Amino acid sequence: MKPIIAVVGGEKSVSLKSINYAEKIGQDIALNDCILVCGGRGGVMRAACKGARQKNGLTIGILPSLDKKEANEHVVVPLTTGLGNTRNALVVSSADAVIAVDGGVGTLSEISLALCNNKPVVLVENSSGVTDLLLKEKEKPGFEDRIHRASASKAVKKALDLILEGK
Amino acid sequence: MKPIIAVVGGEKSVSLKSINYAEKIGQDIALNDCILVCGGRGGVMRAACKGARQKNGLTIGILPSLDKKEANEHVVVPLTTGLGNTRNALVVSSADAVIAVDGGVGTLSEISLALCNNKPVVLVENSSGVTDLLLKEKEKPGFEDRIHRASASKAVKKALDLILEGK
Amino acid sequence: MKPIIAVVGGEKSVSLKSINYAEKIGQDIALNDCILVCGGRGGVMRAACKGARQKNGLTIGILPSLDKKEANEHVVVPLTTGLGNTRNALVVSSADAVIAVDGGVGTLSEISLALCNNKPVVLVENSSGVTDLLLKEKEKPGFEDRIHRASASKAVKKALDLILEGK
Amino acid sequence: MKPIIAVVGGEKSVSLKSINYAEKIGQDIALNDCILVCGGRGGVMRAACKGARQKNGLTIGILPSLDKKEANEHVVVPLTTGLGNTRNALVVSSADAVIAVDGGVGTLSEISLALCNNKPVVLVENSSGVTDLLLKEKEKPGFEDRIHRASASKAVKKALDLILEGK
Numbered sequence: 001m002k003p004i005i006a007v008v009g010g011e012k013s014v015s016l017k018s019i020n021y022a023e024k025i026g027q028d029i030a031l032n033d034c035i036l037v038c039g040g041r042g043g044v045m046r047a048a049c050k051g052a053r054q055k056n057g058l059t060i061g062i063l064p065s066l067d068k069k070e071a072n073e074h075v076v077v078p079l080t081t082g083l084g085n086t087r088n089a090l091v092v093s094s095a096d097a098v099i100a101v102d103g104g105v106g107t108l109s110e111i112s113l114a115l116c117n118n119k120p121v122v123l124v125e126n127s128s129g130v131t132d133l134l135l136k137e138k139e140k141p142g143f144e145d146r147i148h149r150a151s152a153s154k155a156v157k158k159a160l161d162l163i164l165e166g167k
Numbered sequence: 168m169k170p171i172i173a174v175v176g177g178e179k180s181v182s183l184k185s186i187n188y189a190e191k192i193g194q195d196i197a198l199n200d201c202i203l204v205c206g207g208r209g210g211v212m213r214a215a216c217k218g219a220r221q222k223n224g225l226t227i228g229i230l231p232s233l234d235k236k237e238a239n240e241h242v243v244v245p246l247t248t249g250l251g252n253t254r255n256a257l258v259v260s261s262a263d264a265v266i267a268v269d270g271g272v273g274t275l276s277e278i279s280l281a282l283c284n285n286k287p288v289v290l291v292e293n294s295s296g297v298t299d300l301l302l303k304e305k306e307k308p309g310f311e312d313r314i315h316r317a318s319a320s321k322a323v324k325k326a327l328d329l330i331l332e333g334k
Numbered sequence: 335m336k337p338i339i340a341v342v343g344g345e346k347s348v349s350l351k352s353i354n355y356a357e358k359i360g361q362d363i364a365l366n367d368c369i370l371v372c373g374g375r376g377g378v379m380r381a382a383c384k385g386a387r388q389k390n391g392l393t394i395g396i397l398p399s400l401d402k403k404e405a406n407e408h409v410v411v412p413l414t415t416g417l418g419n420t421r422n423a424l425v426v427s428s429a430d431a432v433i434a435v436d437g438g439v440g441t442l443s444e445i446s447l448a449l450c451n452n453k454p455v456v457l458v459e460n461s462s463g464v465t466d467l468l469l470k471e472k473e474k475p476g477f478e479d480r481i482h483r484a485s486a487s488k489a490v491k492k493a494l495d496l497i498l499e500g501k
Numbered sequence: 502m503k504p505i506i507a508v509v510g511g512e513k514s515v516s517l518k519s520i521n522y523a524e525k526i527g528q529d530i531a532l533n534d535c536i537l538v539c540g541g542r543g544g545v546m547r548a549a550c551k552g553a554r555q556k557n558g559l560t561i562g563i564l565p566s567l568d569k570k571e572a573n574e575h576v577v578v579p580l581t582t583g584l585g586n587t588r589n590a591l592v593v594s595s596a597d598a599v600i601a602v603d604g605g606v607g608t609l610s611e612i613s614l615a616l617c618n619n620k621p622v623v624l625v626e627n628s629s630g631v632t633d634l635l636l637k638e639k640e641k642p643g644f645e646d647r648i649h650r651a652s653a654s655k656a657v658k659k660a661l662d663l664i665l666e667g668k
Contacts, residue, residue: 001235001245035244058225060244066260066284066418068168077202077227077244078168079261082284084400084416085617086590090257093233093587094246109613115606116586117233117249233585249585251567252450253427256420276446282439283419335569335579369578392559394578400594400618402502411536411561411578412502413595416618424591427567428580451567451583 003034003163004060005156006095008110009044010103010129018102018127021152022047023054025099025124028156030057037062039091039110040071040078044101049074062091089113097122097159101152102129115146120162122148122155170201170330171227172323173262175277176211177270177296185269185294188319189214190221192266192291195323197224204229206258206277207238207245211268216241229258256280264289264326268319269296282313287329289315289322337368337497338394339490340429342444343378344437344463352436352461355486356381357388359433359458362490364391371396373425373444374405374412378435383408396425423447431456431493435486436463449480454496456482456489504535504664506657507596509611510545511604511630519603519628522653523548524555526600526625529657531558538563540592540611541572541579545602550575563592590614598623598660602653603630616647621663623649623656 007025009018026048029036036052038045040061049059053074061075064087071078081087088106092098092114100111101124108130114121123131135149150158174192176185193215196203203219205212207228216226220241228242231254238245248254255273259265259281267278268291275297281288290298302316317325341359343352360382363370370386372379374395383393387408395409398421405412415421422440426432426448434445435458442464448455457465469483484492508526510519527549530537537553539546541562550560554575562576565588572579582588589607593599593615601612602625609631615622624632636650651659 001238002243004244004246037246058244060227060246062246071168076169077171077225079171079204079227079229079246079257081257081420082260082418083257083420085614086415086417086587086594088614088617089587089590090246090248090250093249105613105616109610109617112606112610112613113586113589116589116610248587250587251583251585252447253420253423253582253584255447255450256423260420272446272449276443276450279439279443279446280419280422283422283443335572335576338578338580371580392578394561394580396580405502409502411505411559413505413538413561413563413580413591415591416594417591424580424582424584427583 003096003160004037004094005029005034005159006037006092006098007044007048007101008038008091008098008103008107009101010107011041011043011045014043014102015128018044019047021124021127022101023051024152025101025155026051027055030055032156032160035060037091037095040075042072044103046072046074062087092119093117095119096163099155099159100124100131102127102131104130107131118146120146120148120159122150122158124152124155125149170263170327171204171261172196172201172326173204173259173265174211174215174268175205175258175265175270175274176268177274178208178210178212181210181269182295185211186214188291188294189268190218191319192268192322193218194222197222199323199327202227204258204262206255207242209239211270213239213241229254259286260284262286263330266322266326267291267298269294269298271297274298285313287313287315287326289317289325291319291322292316337430337494338371338428339363339368339493340371340426340432341378341382341435342372342425342432342437342441343435344441345375345377345379348377348436349462352378353381355458355461356435357385358486359435359489360385361389364389366490366494369394371425371429373421374409376406378437380406380408396421426453427451429453430497433489433493434458434465436461436465438464441465452480454480454482454493456484456492458486458489459483504597504661505538505595506530506535506660507538507593507599508545508549508602509539509592509599509604509608510602511608512542512544512546515544515603516629519545520548522625522628523602524552525653526602526656527552528556531556533657533661536561538592538596541576543573545604547573547575563588593620594618596620597664600656600660601625601632603628603632605631608632619647621647621649621660623651623659625653625656626650
């Protein structure tokens with residue numbers, strides 16, 4: 001089976017830099033023959049899906065509502081849940097690794113739920129928002145060893161290494 | 168976007184006839200350029216995935232556990248949820264239409280949750296189990312107009328017609 | 335710990351007879367020092383909560399939306415979920431036994447999800463809707479032994495007996 | 502209806518100070534005629550339930566498994582979900598306000614999910630773990646106005662003020 005990588009990150013007020021990072025990560029996910037899972041909406045999610053589709057990758061969007069029109073135009077499989085924000089748990093539960101770019105409280109919930117389920121998490125350096133906050137923090141009580149950092153261009157490689165190591 | 172069709176049905180003690188029905192339905196889903204969603208495990212689910220893969224279709228398995236090894240070998244995208252039986256709700260929430268073959272209480276929960284969310288449901292004639300029970304029943308209080316019947320060979324066509332009609 | 339009994343049943347177009355049944359069952363739940371869990375809204379749910387409150391019982395309403403105003407006025411603890419119909423799974427997952435009165439597809443989903451989780455289910459005789467449909471049916475493939483019947487006045491006693499037997 | 506306050510916090514390796522804080526908060530919840538909701542297990546959850554029961558309060562435990570034996574001995578209503586860590590979303594979705602004491606990634610997921618749903622969150626000062634991490638951080642991108650701080654002895658009063666203000 002192909003590895004599944006979740007990309008989580010901000011939807012609104014996302015910088016152009018973060019958007020570019022997400023698009024690059026989406027491309028790398030597809031080029032490495034992995035499946036992209038995300039929340040299916042805008043911002044970092046759309047950019048990652050766009051990148052993956054440029055390289056002919058498969059994109060899964062796990063949506064909060066029951067309306068598939070909520071999905072961005074680069075989602076191949078829109079999965080409507082009707083669970084609201086609780087769907088955040090499913091975005092990460094289905095991934096072998098999680099990559100975070102920018103983001104606010106929604107992204108923070110996805111990172112922390114991924115850590116609850118012992119998924120490896122790669123925070124993309126220099127991407128602002130919650131991601132940057134966690135990177136700067138020296139004391140991350142209880143989860144230092146499951147949080148990893150990488151540049152945007154090396155994030156997918158890092159995620160794949162972690163999956164191989166079983167971390 | 169491609170239509171998404173869920174196939175629900177029994178996992179254990181499923182007759183060979185029902186397995187053959189499910190495989191045929193899986194084939195037709197792929198041949199009609201639709202995406203197959205199911206619970207990702209054995210019995211009717213495996214047979215439908217097998218059929219879809221024979222025709223190069225995309226198969227999504229929404230799994231109860233957090234272990235992707237639970238998926239049958241014909242699932243392309245195993246989505247692990249950790250929700251147990253509550254994942255039944257998500258199998259149908261993400262579908263444009265639901266086709267039921269055989270099955271027990273799990274299948275009954277999926278059919279009824281699909282009806283709660285106003286999804287069209289096609290019961291495959293002559294397939295025993297819960298599906299047959301509902302078909303035989305003349306009085307289906309409150310949901311007669313959303314439950315439809317078709318032979319296994321016409322079930323996907325029926326589902327597609329219902330999706331087009333917006334039923 | 336006190337036993338928890340879920341009452342499931344119709345919300346709309348419920349007969350006066352079923353409402354009276356539900357109120358009596360709610361009273362008996364409180365009189366037997368049990369906790370009532372339900373979906374927290376109208377119809378059978380409101381009547382059961384009303385009965386339980388008449389006898390000073392504790393009523394828990396597990397609501398589909400995030401708005402506690404959705405709860406009926408006899409719910410002591412409104413638990414808002416934001417899960418939509420998927421909350422049906424939680425109404426029964428938290429109960430030691432389930433009593434069904436009348437109802438449509440929502441009730442059918444609750445009965446079947448309870449059976450998936452091996453909870454004993456008591457169908458109230460003579461209460462119409464889905465409950466009556468299941469009672470009339472001679473062949474209930476795979477779950478005959480977990481579905482039980484009782485009159486409204488004996489339903490709580492039956493549920494308590496089943497809990498004690500570990501069925 | 503009585504206000505519902507969720508207490509979230511660490512389960513393992515929790516300091517005695519945090520345990521004492523949680524017990525005091527549980528007492529105050531009961532003394533202010535509020536209902537306590539929590540994850541139902543050990544550590545901060547048990548201490549909060551213990552405190553609430555000392556003052557005759559009502560305690561609801563929303564459990565990850567389907568086994569009510571998982572609940573601590575001070576839980577009056579154990580609600581089993583079978584959702585695993587996804588139940589974290591429900592602990593906070595049902596609360597009018599959330600108080601955090603100590604904790605790791607599970608607590609972080611509950612705080613962030615509460616913020617996603619616009620619930621006021623009170624972080625208890627001087628309680629270590631994730632709670633302290635968030636308090637120390639000057640830049641909390643996008644959620645500064647919904648996160649509040651209070652000493653353990655004033656946390657419930659702060660939560661009640663926030664509920665009244667509709668924040």
